Amino acid sequence: MCSHQPPCPTADSPVHLAAATVTTHPEQGWRLLCNGTIVFDDTGELLPDGRIVAPRRAPYATTAVA
Template sequence: MCQHTPTCPPADSPDREAAVTVACHPEQGWSLLCNGILLFEDTGELLPDGRVIAPHRSVQAGSVTTAA
């Protein structure tokens, strides 16, 4: 698996998104991390075992629109 020093976090770790990017395709909206995770630009993830992690983008101040 990972040959980096220090070793990248595994796919089942809470900090899995800290793994090194090994392939990046911003025009398609995804990146492949060293631990086998497909990370999508909307912050969703596809884990190596096929599990899906829903997007978890945080809401920033000023980004919420309210109806008048």
């Protein structure tokens, strides 16, 4: 899919999110990368082979109320 030189990382590469963005749809909350990966605003991903990557959520801090 990628015609860049040097080519973008493949979808199965550990650095696959470094691929160039082909199109963005901020109103729908997603963007398509050159390697065929769809990245959602919540950090979830849909890989070209149909596998999903669950959103990565940072742990949140809790505070005790006295």
